[in-house]
Amino acid sequence: MCFLYCFNIIILGMYSNIISIGDHCVVPILLNELMLRKKSYPFDWTTHEEQLHNTNILYNIELIHRLDDIDQILKEYISPTITKNDRHICFPHEHGTQEEIVAKYKRRFERLKEDLTQKNIYIMLTRHYYIDSCTFETIRNTFHHDSLIVFISGTNHPYFETMPYKNVIFQHIPYDISKFYDYDYTTFRPMVKTYLADLLNQLLH
Numbered sequence: 001m002c003f004l005y006c007f008n009i010i011i012l013g014m015y016s017n018i019i020s021i022g023d024h025c026v027v028p029i030l031l032n033e034l035m036l037r038k039k040s041y042p043f044d045w046t047t048h049e050e051q052l053h054n055t056n057i058l059y060n061i062e063l064i065h066r067l068d069d070i071d072q073i074l075k076e077y078i079s080p081t082i083t084k085n086d087r088h089i090c091f092p093h094e095h096g097t098q099e100e101i102v103a104k105y106k107r108r109f110e111r112l113k114e115d116l117t118q119k120n121i122y123i124m125l126t127r128h129y130y131i132d133s134c135t136f137e138t139i140r141n142t143f144h145h146d147s148l149i150v151f152i153s154g155t156n157h158p159y160f161e162t163m164p165y166k167n168v169i170f171q172h173i174p175y176d177i178s179k180f181y182d183y184d185y186t187t188f189r190p191m192v193k194t195y196l197a198d199l200l201n202q203l204l205h
Helices: 007-012 028-033 057-063 067-077 098-115 133-140 182-204
Strands: 003-005 018-020 123-125 148-153 169-174
Touching: 018 028, 028 123, 028 182, 057 067, 057 133, 067 098, 123 182, 133 148, 133 182, 148 182
Parallel strands: 018 123, 123 148, 148 169
Antiparallel strands: 003 169
16 A cells, blocks of 8 residues: 655645655666656665665765765765775766766765755665664655655555655555565566656656
């Protein structure tokens, strides 16, 4: 079941941007396939090295709260080899020189900082990681009150059934961790794509 707490938002119509806040590349890939990805953001192509049992979302939220010092973020975020930083964040899709990649992420963080002031759709996706209600409240309070958070997870978060979050959509799409990583391609990604296509068609038209 999809728990919707955003009827007023749906009525209002258009959003400025669709922004992935993690925890891996499926969201931007699917937005590309749906022809809905218009901009690049810093969390599009990164993931935590423990992709099933951990997440980069909490770290991403921490960075959003520190956007007043993007140069310091870049020193911490981009490791010397562009493979993994000290917070176990991996960059599996990056190519090019150190200078090119740092410049690219600087543009993405600057774009994120500018766009945070707008009414956006934020999408977060986890395979197996559970985000407790207190942590989710911190995430929710990070963004503009007119924005919408779409949270898709392979593990259920039952508190969404009883806690009336405003401007939040939670969708549980069960993930069979015993079949990781093939399950992503055979089942999980197609189900997420179908869900996002239907939802975003409803929200944006």
